[in-house]
Each structure stands twice: as C-alpha cells, then as structure tokens.
Amino acid sequence: MYKLLGRATSGNVQKVLFLLEELGVPYERLDYGRQYENTTTAEYLAMNPTAKVPTLVDGDVSIWESHAILRYVASREKAAALYPVDLAARSHVDRWMDWMLASLNPVFMAGFRDAKKPEAERGADTGKNLAAELKILDGQLARTPFIAGHELTLADMTLGPVVRRCVAMPFGLPAFPHVAAWLERMNARPAFVKATAAG
Numbered sequence: 001m002y003k004l005l006g007r008a009t010s011g012n013v014q015k016v017l018f019l020l021e022e023l024g025v026p027y028e029r030l031d032y033g034r035q036y037e038n039t040t041t042a043e044y045l046a047m048n049p050t051a052k053v054p055t056l057v058d059g060d061v062s063i064w065e066s067h068a069i070l071r072y073v074a075s076r077e078k079a080a081a082l083y084p085v086d087l088a089a090r091s092h093v094d095r096w097m098d099w100m101l102a103s104l105n106p107v108f109m110a111g112f113r114d115a116k117k118p119e120a121e122r123g124a125d126t127g128k129n130l131a132a133e134l135k136i137l138d139g140q141l142a143r144t145p146f147i148a149g150h151e152l153t154l155a156d157m158t159l160g161p162v163v164r165r166c167v168a169m170p171f172g173l174p175a176f177p178h179v180a181a182w183l184e185r186m187n188a189r190p191a192f193v194k195a196t197a198a199g
C-alpha cells in the first residue's frame with residue numbers, strides 16, 4: 001500500500017491525493033510538514049533531502065517532487081489514459097506539468113505571499129503576472145475540455161489544486177471563463193473534491 005507523507009492542506013500533496021483517489025488504489029496519508037515539524041528528522045531527510053512534502057513511500061522506494069510521484073504512480077498502475085504511453089500524447093501532458101512548475105508556480109507563490117499582506121505592501125505586478133499565466137491556460141481550455149486534450153490526465157491533477165487557489169486570490173483578476181468551466185468539471189469529480197477538502 002502506498003504511504004503518502006504530507007499534510008492535506010498542501011497543494012502539492014493534493015495533486016497526489018487527486019490521482020490516488022481517481023485511481024481508487026489503497027493508500028494511507030500521514031500528517032507531515034509545517035505544523036507537524038517532522039520533515040527535518042534524519043529519517044525523513046533520508047527519504048526526502050528537501051525537507052518538503054509530499055513524499056511517497058512504496059515499499060523500499062521513496063519518491064519526492066509531486067510530479068515525479070504522479071508519473072511514478074500512473075506508470076506503476078498502468079494508467080495510460082492519465083499518462084499516455086504514446087510519446088506525442090505524453091508530451092502534451094508533460095508540457096503542461098512542466099509549465100505548472102516553471103511558469104505558473106512562481107507567480108502563484110508570489111501571489112500566495114502577497115495575498116497575506118496589506119494592499120500597499122504587495123508587489124505591483126503580482127496580479128498582472130498571475131493573470132498573464134492564467135490567460136495562457138484559458139486559451140488552452142478554450143480548445144479542449146481538459147488541459148492536455150479530451151480526457152482527464154496528470155496535467156489536470158497538477159493544475160487543479162493550485163489553479164482553484166489562484167482564481168480566488170484578491171488581485172482583481174479578470175474572468176477566465178474556460179478556466180472557470182474546467183474548475184466546475186473538476187469539482188464534479190469526487191476525487192478532486194476529496195483531495196482539496198482541507199482547503
């Protein structure tokens with residue numbers, strides 16, 4: 001049985017929860033990170049030298065980096081619909097997963113930090129930068145119902161938990177109708193609702 005180490009409020013943990021719930025495989029989630037103050041022990045660092053969550057334990061194997069975990073579990077469970085074997089189809093999933101980490105995540109993190117500050121102390125471009133990335137996603141979702149095409153894939157799993165937070169940020173963001181419709185589709189999935197229930 002998979003063991004997922006990570007608090008349920010972490011967006012990166014929620015990505016993995018979304019996949020595990022969608023697959024319906026047995027797993028156990030254990031509270032690690034932030035308030036639990038248990039990611040700097042020698043035992044944890046031996047599994048994950050970044051002292052972050054999530055970490056996935058599968059027997060003797062331990063894996064960190066949420067997207068590496070998603071790829072491992074989808075491949076191990078032979079979930080080819082979620083992570084295609086065909087290389088061209090797979091590249092559509094991979095590019096959006098990488099885009100999430102390389103392009104959306106930095107502006108999401110800036111937004112996450114700024115949202116807690118009084119308006120006068122926020123970065124001048126935080127909302128603008130976030131809107132620019134969400135516009136790219138909205139353009140893609142105008143073309144296909146799911147991020148990497150006509151079916152749910154790991155790309156939706158990497159983006160769902162974070163984009164739902166992005167659109168709720170207090171920066172007067174414009175409407176992104178295709179993103180909003182896609183989030184409604186995500187919210188219709190019990191796996192997504194359960195994965196993101198902690199906030």
Ligand SMILES: N[C@@H](CCC(=O)N[C@@H](CS)C(=O)NCC(=O)O)C(=O)O
Nearest residue numbers: 010011012033034052053054065066
């Ligand atoms: N790129 C890493 C980022 C991991 C990360 O930053 N995790 C955050 C939670 S979302 C964390 O561990 N924060 C400190 C903590 O909770 O102790 C991944 O995708 O797994």
